[in-house]
Amino acid sequence: MRILLIEDDPVTAAYVANGLREEGHVVDHLADGREGLALAMEDRHDILVVDRMLPGLDGLSLVRALRAARILTPALFLTAVGGIDDRIEGLKAGGDDYLVKPFAFGELSARIEAIARRPRAVTEETVLRAADLEMDLVRRRVTRAGVEIDLLPREFALLEHLLRRKGRVQTRTMLLESVWDIRFDPGTNVVETHISRLRAKVDRPFGRELIQTVRGAGYRLDG
Structure with missing residues (x-):
């Protein structure tokens, strides 16, 4: 799969990107929310892994903008913001899953695989x-x-x-x-x-x- 990782913490980004590449995925990484949105708008990725707290544009606004533009690429929030209300907010913004830091890479990988198995949403009427x-x-x-x-x-x-x-x-x-x-x-x-x-x-x-x-x-x- 081709995965877009939008994460501004360099340690977390390297950990996730290296692990996913070892599993055979192609990973594009950006640390800025606005740059991440621009690349995600091209709709060339199978899954997005998005931090909530990003420079330029926060993760929630990024995913909301994608959904408003009818870009339906599945998105997994990977974030330290982990309250129940925060998770609900993330899912209602258009996220497909929500994983709280600190996390085990094995769980992240399993969640990505689970999202990939779901039928892709049909593009909505315009x-x-x-x-x-x-x-x-x-x-x-x-x-x-x-x-x-x-x-x-x-x-x-x-x-x-x-x-x-x-x-x-x-x-x-x-x-x-x-x-x-x-x-x-x-x-x-x-x-x-x-x-x-x-x-x-x-x-x-x-x-x-x-x-x-x-x-x-x-x-x-x-x-």
């Missing part, structure tokens, strides 16, 4: 559609009936969430967690306000409502 509504995720462009719609970033994220779950009811709690990353009730009408703004742009000018209110449950995008 264009989402419902009826005559279309969202181009790469160009960050939304149109309906061929007319371009100007959305603010949070409105775009909300519409993307609804499009990805077309035909399924999304509760207020689901929307708060996925769109606002809020895991408690803030006691505001932020969801309702954004739904109203989204309808004003996406539905009302076109004579057919795609965003439906399901009384007592939440919202659903039809089409």
Whole structure:
């Protein structure tokens, strides 16, 4: 396998790179997060091994940027930041596994092999559609009936969430967690306000409502 190791500690990097090379892997090593992101964006590696605390760009932001760009190369976080919340944060950022320092090389090797055995994720759609509504995720462009719609970033994220779950009811709690990353009730009408703004742009000018209110449950995008 071709492995990209992004680790700024020279002792750890040499230990890991030498061990992986002895096992027959090709290892590219970088110590800077921004340089690591640029190389990972080329999508030429089978697995990424990423430290969380990196100069230039931290590991979490690096993996998030890759996932946002639809680069699905499996990533294993190798880090001294080992609390339960830290591990959860790493996995939610798009990591496939999380190993805390100090570690045994044998465990690292086994985890890499386990990741390699998993089926590679299918590249996600880059264009989402419902009826005559279309969202181009790469160009960050939304149109309906061929007319371009100007959305603010949070409105775009909300519409993307609804499009990805077309035909399924999304509760207020689901929307708060996925769109606002809020895991408690803030006691505001932020969801309702954004739904109203989204309808004003996406539905009302076109004579057919795609965003439906399901009384007592939440919202659903039809089409």
